[in-house]
Amino acid sequence: MQCDDSGLLGECYAEGRPAGAVSGLVVSQSCDLTHERLEGEPFVEILVGCRAEDDAALKLRGNCTGGKHPRCLHVPIRHGRDQVWFQFLPWDRVVIDRGALVEILPDDERVILHADLDMLVNWLAQRYVRAAFPDDFNNLLDTARNKQKKLHARLSPDVSGLYARLNPDRDLLEGERYALDLLALVPGFRGGELSSVSKTVEALVDLIRSAGIDARGTVKLEDEVSYGFVRSFRRFPLEHLSLRGDPPDPMPFELSASELR
Numbered sequence: 328m329q330c331d332d333s334g335l336l337g338e339c340y341a342e343g344r345p346a347g348a349v350s351g352l353v354v355s356q357s358c359d360l361t362h363e364r365l366e367g368e369p370f371v372e373i374l375v376g377c378r379a380e381d382d383a384a385l386k387l388r389g390n391c392t393g394g395k396h397p398r399c400l401h402v403p404i405r406h407g408r409d410q411v412w413f414q415f416l417p418w419d420r421v422v423i424d425r426g427a428l429v430e431i432l433p434d435d436e437r438v439i440l441h442a443d444l445d446m447l448v449n450w451l452a453q454r455y456v457r458a459a460f461p462d463d464f465n466n467l468l469d470t471a472r473n474k475q476k477k478l479h480a481r482l483s484p485d486v487s488g489l490y491a492r493l494n495p496d497r498d499l500l501e502g503e504r505y506a507l508d509l510l511a512l513v514p515g516f517r518g519g520e521l522s523s524v525s526k527t528v529e530a531l532v533d534l535i536r537s538a539g540i541d542a543r544g545t546v547k548l549e550d551e552v553s554y555g556f557v558r559s560f561r562r563f564p565l566e567h568l569s570l571r572g573d574p575p576d577p578m579p580f581e582l583s584a585s586e587l588r
Contacts, residue, residue, distance in 0.1 A: 348378045350404060350413055351421075352439070354451065360425070371425045374451070376402070379414035388412070389484035394450035397457065402447060405438045415447070417454050458491075458561040463498040464505055467538045478531045485520040487549060488512045491563030507535060509544040510552075510560050518548055 351373040353360065362368035379387075379401055391401040391414070398417060403410040439447075468475065482489065492508040499505065511528050513521055528544040535542040 347411070350376050350437070352376065352415075352447070354420070354448070360428075362425075365426050369425055370422045371428060373421050373423060374415055374417075374447075375419045375421060376413035376415040379412045384412065384414060387414075390480065393487050394446050394453070395486075395488075397450075397453060400447065400450050402439065402443050405440070406436055417451060453562070458563070460491075460493065461496065461498045464493060464540070467505070467540055468535070470538050471534050474534055475531070478527055478534065481527045482511065482524060482531075485513060485517045485524050486511045487514050489563045490557060490560035492560045505540045507540050507542040508560070509535075509542065509563060510557070511544065511546045512549050512552070512557070513546060514549055521546060521548070 352375075353371060354374045355370075355372045359368045360371060384401070387399065388401055390396050391399045394400060400415045400417075401412050402415060403412050479489075488511075490510040490512070492510075494506045495503065509528060509532060511524055513524055525546045528546050532542045532544040
């Protein structure tokens with residue numbers, strides 16, 4: 328859907344924007360879309376995205392691709408031989424009557440790659456299944472928060488995910504210490520940055536150790552590890568942690584509400 332579908336996406340998204348500046352992605356399951364009875368599945372959920380090709384968007388690109396940022400996602404949508412980047416925010420969703428789509432055909436000129444679609448679905452799911460860590464662990468990390476941000480910003484363009492395995496996975500008893508295994512995954516096409524990522528992960532591990540946590544880190548190409556191995560970890564997105572001293576609605580790195588709009 329494009330911005331001229333204002334009756335579906337809402338005037339707040341379409342008003343004052345040129346054609347092609349707003350897109351709507353149907354994020355309801357296909358089986359829900361094709362349910363035989365409208366009353367059995369009456370609504371469709373649409374994620375609304377805005378074109379993100381200006382200088383401000385380019386500055387955010389590295390941190391907002393690949394699902395690394397929990398509140399902002401940049402995804403390319405292909406149109407013929409060209410591609411246009413769109414920015415999606417998880418709360419920019421509308422629910423419409425499924426019957427309204429009966430006479431509307433999908434946009435067959437614009438395509439989102441299956442890999443990007445899978446990543447977008449996982450990104451949305453993180454709103455509900457995001458990893459949570461014990462308060463004692465968060466409090467220890469809080470002592471080095473600013474330096475963590477800088478290191479994570481350096482990792483963002485080159486890693487597809489940073490994962491953690493924590494033991495014990497609870498608040499500490501007297502005399503206990505946390506042991507943390509970090510795993511950074513690098514896409515094959517970024518393999519040339521493996522050495523640089525390893526140095527940054529090593530610096531991150533040293534920083535976490537300085538907070539009183541027994542940490543070690545591993546950097547692997549995505550195709551070097553099995554899905555089963557990765558499942559033994561949880562995503563460790565430093566930007567997800569809401570620690571003491573944060574504003575009420577913490578935003579990672581230099582992102583702010585004004586920059587996201």
